[in-house]
Amino acid sequence: MNGLSAEFQHAVNPQDTTLKFRKGEIIFSQGDPGDCWFEVVSGTVRTCHFHVDGHRQLTGFFYKGDVFGVEYGARDAAAEAVTNTTLTRRPALNDGPNSSWQNRALERALDSANQCIFLLGRRNANERVAAFLLIAAKRLSALDSIPLPMTRSDIADHLGLTIHTVSRTISGFVRQGFIELEGPQLCRIVDLEGLRAIAGEEIGVAIDNMGAMRSRRGYAGQGAGV
Amino acid sequence: MNGLSAEFQHAVNPQDTTLKFRKGEIIFSQGDPGDCWFEVVSGTVRTCHFHVDGHRQLTGFFYKGDVFGVEYGARDAAAEAVTNTTLTRRPALNDGPNSSWQNRALERALDSANQCIFLLGRRNANERVAAFLLIAAKRLSALDSIPLPMTRSDIADHLGLTIHTVSRTISGFVRQGFIELEGPQLCRIVDLEGLRAIAGEEIGVAIDNMGAMRSRRGYAGQGAGV
DNA sequence: CGCACTCTTGAGGGAGCTCAACATTTGTGG
DNA sequence: CCACAAATGTTGAGCTCCCTCAAGAGTGCG
Numbered sequence: 001m002n003g004l005s006a007e008f009q010h011a012v013n014p015q016d017t018t019l020k021f022r023k024g025e026i027i028f029s030q031g032d033p034g035d036c037w038f039e040v041v042s043g044t045v046r047t048c049h050f051h052v053d054g055h056r057q058l059t060g061f062f063y064k065g066d067v068f069g070v071e072y073g074a075r076d077a078a079a080e081a082v083t084n085t086t087l088t089r090r091p092a093l094n095d096g097p098n099s100s101w102q103n104r105a106l107e108r109a110l111d112s113a114n115q116c117i118f119l120l121g122r123r124n125a126n127e128r129v130a131a132f133l134l135i136a137a138k139r140l141s142a143l144d145s146i147p148l149p150m151t152r153s154d155i156a157d158h159l160g161l162t163i164h165t166v167s168r169t170i171s172g173f174v175r176q177g178f179i180e181l182e183g184p185q186l187c188r189i190v191d192l193e194g195l196r197a198i199a200g201e202e203i204g205v206a207i208d209n210m211g212a213m214r215s216r217r218g219y220a221g222q223g224a225g226v
Numbered sequence: 227m228n229g230l231s232a233e234f235q236h237a238v239n240p241q242d243t244t245l246k247f248r249k250g251e252i253i254f255s256q257g258d259p260g261d262c263w264f265e266v267v268s269g270t271v272r273t274c275h276f277h278v279d280g281h282r283q284l285t286g287f288f289y290k291g292d293v294f295g296v297e298y299g300a301r302d303a304a305a306e307a308v309t310n311t312t313l314t315r316r317p318a319l320n321d322g323p324n325s326s327w328q329n330r331a332l333e334r335a336l337d338s339a340n341q342c343i344f345l346l347g348r349r350n351a352n353e354r355v356a357a358f359l360l361i362a363a364k365r366l367s368a369l370d371s372i373p374l375p376m377t378r379s380d381i382a383d384h385l386g387l388t389i390h391t392v393s394r395t396i397s398g399f400v401r402q403g404f405i406e407l408e409g410p411q412l413c414r415i416v417d418l419e420g421l422r423a424i425a426g427e428e429i430g431v432a433i434d435n436m437g438a439m440r441s442r443r444g445y446a447g448q449g450a451g452v
Numbered sequence: 453c454g455c456a457c458t459c460t461t462g463a464g465g466g467a468g469c470t471c472a473a474c475a476t477t478t479g480t481g482g
Numbered sequence: 483c484c485a486c487a488a489a490t491g492t493t494g495a496g497c498t499c500c501c502t503c504a505a506g507a508g509t510g511c512g
Contacts, residue, residue, distance in 0.1 A: 049340065052427040057347040059340070071336055106332040110297055113339035114275065114285070120346035121283040121386045125500070152459065160348045165500055167460055184459060184508095200279045351468070378491060391468055393492055410477090410491060453512105460507070469498075476491070482484090 017089045021081035028069065029078045036089050037070040037105070043085025044149045047077045048157075058158040060112050061150060063139055070102060071109030083149045120160050123200075128159040129169040130199035133179070133187060146187040243315045247307035254295065255304045262315050263296040263331070269311025270375045273303045274383075284384040286338050287376060289366055296328060297335030309375045344428075346386050354385040355395040356425035359405070359413060372413045 018041070021027055027038065030050060038045075045062040059077055062068045069079060070092075092102075115135070119128055132155065137146045148155075152163040159166065170187075173179045178195050180188045189195060244267070247253055253264065256276060264271075271288040285303055288294045295305060296318075318328075341361070345354055358381065363372045374381070378389040385392065396413075399405045404421050406414045415421060422429065 049344070051344070055348055057343060059343060071333070076337070076340065103329055103332065106329065106336065107297075110332065110336055110339060111302070113336060113343065114302065117283060117285060117339065117342050117346065118275065118277070120343065122281055122383075151457095160346065162501060163459080164461085164502085168500090171460070200277070377489095388469060389491075390470085390493085394468090397492070455512085456510090458507100458509080460505105462505085463503090465500105465502080467498105467500090469496105471494105471496085473494085474492080476489100478487100478489070480485100480487080482486100 015091050019087045019089055021085045021087065023081055023083050025081045027079040027081060027085075027087070028075050030075055032075045034069065034075050035092050037067060037092060038079070039067045039088045039090070040064050041086040041088055043087075044082040045079055045085060045087075046082050046150065046154060046158075047079050049077050056157045057160075058154055059116050061136070061139075061154075061158070066139075067105060070105035082154065116158075119158075125159075125161055125165050125169045126172070126198050127200060128161065129155075129166060129173070130178075130195045132159055133173075133189070134195060134199050137189065143192065144189060146189065148185050148187055152184070241317050245313045245315055247311045247313065249307055249309050251307045253305040253307060253313070254301050256301055258301045260295065260301050261318050263293060263318060264305070265293045265314045265316070266290050267312040267314055269313075270308040271305055271311060271313075272308050272376065272380060273305050275303050282383045283386075284380055285342050287362070287365075287380075287384070292365075293331060296331035308380065342384075345384075349426075351385075351387055351391050351395045352398075352424050353426060354387065355381075355392060355399070356404075356421045357429045358385055359399075359415070360421055360425050360429050363415065369418065370415060372415065374411050374413055378410070 019038075021043075027045065028034075040062050042064055045066075045068060046058050047060045047062070047068060049057045049059060051057065060068070061082070069075070119131055123131070133146060136148065137143050140146060150158075152166050155161075156163045156166045161169075170179070170181070173195070174181055176194075178189070178191045178198070180190055182188065245264075247269075253271065266288050268290055271292075271294060272284050273286045273288070273294060275283045275285060277283065286294070287308070295301075345357055349357070359372060362374070363369050366372060376384075378392050381387075382389045382392045387395075396405070396407070399421075400407055402420075404415070404417045404424070406416055408414065
């Protein structure tokens, strides 16, 4: 909101550049050549698949420290800024000894896709929303207070629901005493165990093992998005 | 059927081995070390994610010529034989100049996952089943007559539906004259355009571009599964 | 203040799940 | 080879969950 828009700010090293995007701006589009990848410095990013029938599928949200845009040869998903966002852009590592790094990034992207599949496969609205909240809490390492910078529409297109169902489900959780809202964009978890019970054992376990997973899988501050 | 079960048949070269699995046998399980990958010589394979709540999500079917098991560090999905199956097993390429090959395999796996997400995101039963049939036809290069070696339960767990809905939907397609069945495992497409219209423009286009995609993406006989 | 956008909430209907029964196929043991 | 059991597939009836349609409330911005 300060006139900065996809401008180069400064070059940290000859090939890495810092970029700023304003809320809603497109970072790259489906079909663009995938000649670089990004790390989120601040803000939130979403990746989107647009389908011919008009339906939009969000495949991931990316927060501070996450990397995205590694997994695509030619971009088969678009990336957009959910909020005002600062990114570091790095050239793609197509060859050389570092391609194993890219390999791991691809594996993380696949993990992310599998998580998305998990959210979409035969689960009802309560399970999807509860799992989404817990995953967001995990990703942001904020078990008490979860910022939700994306719109209800974004959440709906991520979970395969309508905004109405998302809104109603969240309201239901508030009524049942699982969470509290401070405005639509900030969610406080009141009954963590209750939410876990709704989302299913798996998500609860995943959260318990958060620390272990980071070390075991080499996450160390870089995630694959949600 | 003939007493062969996961036996080594012969070694084509020092590290590649041929394996046979009987219908329903487990090829590898979630959590196994991913130290090799497989190519389907004959038969059909499914990859499955098992969730704590008992729900099973099939992420792909693999037919003659497909490779699978490349995409997992430690296996995060199980692989099982849908029918009696012959496989070639190769050691994983964890390093060396060939890791770019593995890279492409990972990208294909990601494509496959995205296709799965596409099938699961906000589509009704007709769209899912029609898309599934068209994708199977494409994968098997058999636009007229589609073998369906997997059970209705497998299809249901792939599409996020119940076996009842899958069965009813297929019966509906027969009644409407889109397909014919010769037993539950063999499906003949009668009205291709009609099926495409149900599945959505996207799938139809994908099928039209089948040849182009193979060459453009270097598919040449190796697929990522469906 | 008025417009645009997002979020929330209600009422009604329809798609798909659950429960249930039956048909068909496959496998097994006598 | 047949009888029986088990697995798989099909179909119907009822009900539930979520989508659609609709209206209203809250918020930011010009």
